[in-house]
Structure formats: C-alpha cells, structure tokens
Amino acid sequence: MKHEKMDYVEFAARDLEATKAFFSQVFHWQFTDYGESYTAFDFQGLMGGFYQAELASDPARGGALLVFYSRNIENTMSKVTAAGGEIVRPVFEFPGGKRFHFREPSGNEFAVWSDH
Template sequence: MARINFIELPAGDLGAARTFYASVFGWELTDFGPSYSSTTTGDVDLGLQGDGREASAAPLPVVLVDDLEAAYAAVERAGGRISKPIFGFPGGRRFHFLDPNGLELAIMQAD
C-alpha cells in the first residue's frame, strides 16, 4: 500500500533547523552524512536537507511503495514528469516527479 511516509524540508542552516525542531517538538534527529538529518519514528518522518544542490524549493512529500519501478512507470503513464530519475540513498532508492499541477513529490522504496 502506498502512503506518504516522509516530508523533506530544505534546510539552508541544518544545525539551526535541527535545534529548532528538537526544541519545539522534542524530536530526536539522526544524521545521515554531513548535510542530512531526519526523525526515524517509522510513522510520517521529517527529513532536513542541508545541501542546497539537493534540496527541493518547497516541502517535499515522499510516498513509500513496494515496487519503485512500477511506480515510476505509473507516474509516466499518468502524465507525470520525472524531475529526478531513480537514485540510491542510505536506506533505499527514490525518484522525484512533477504532478499535472507542477507540484514536486518523491516516491521511495526502502531497502
């Protein structure tokens, strides 16, 4: 079953963002390299992307699926536009696409 499992936020100042969300909500964040940090609750998690070259311009909903290639094909069949082809990251693989209104989302498959 596909569901939104992650929201990724651009974080130009990753340290400030980590401190802010930990202070306000008590969230524990795990670092995945020098420019990425996220909660790992297993519910709908929050990711902070500190690398400006990799960060989306707006919050990025990430949908979890069991079959990434099938989801990729379904997006293309439905008229979505691939904005970032399939790539690997610690924990899985994903791709980004634009929906018919130009909104960017990502679809991921966990390892």
C-alpha cells in the first residue's frame, strides 16, 4: 500500500445484481459478495464496493465523478449502451481529448474519456 493513496471507493446501488452485471459486461470487473447488501471489486488497482441503497452518485448534486479511460471511446460507448447504461452526455470535446457521461443501471453517473 502506498501511504496516503486513495485506496477505496464506495457507491450506493438500487439494484446490486444489475450493477454487477453491467460492470462485468462493460469493464470486465469481478465481484465478491459480502452478504446480500454489499459487493466489492478490485480492478486494476481500484478497490471499492457497492452497497444496497435507494441513492445514486450524481455530479450535478455534488457527487464525485469517476472517469474511465478508453483507447476507443465509440466502442466503449457502444458497450455501455448494450449493457443497459444510459448516455446522459454524448461525446464532447475538451482540451486534450473527448468524453461522454453515462448512468449505470443503479443510477450512478460515470464518464469515459479518450485522447484519440
């Protein structure tokens, strides 16, 4: 462990099974369940979990926005929609690249960016 490195992130999830299926299909995450109301992941050094709750992370309301990197943003966007994600902000350009925002099945908002 690196000293003072951000080590763990947690999100609420209305539907744990749908959220697990989504992240497994799109980003190839694997989960470990701890009871019926919590599941954890450890993917490429990012550890975290989802807990059962009728809440969702929304950057427009002050929630943190986690951003994935993609070498092929259009392909990743297709995978997101095919897995049941909702595009809430289509691909747009910004200095240094482009990105889009999506909601996974439990309503948490994430983004994907690319420098291509």
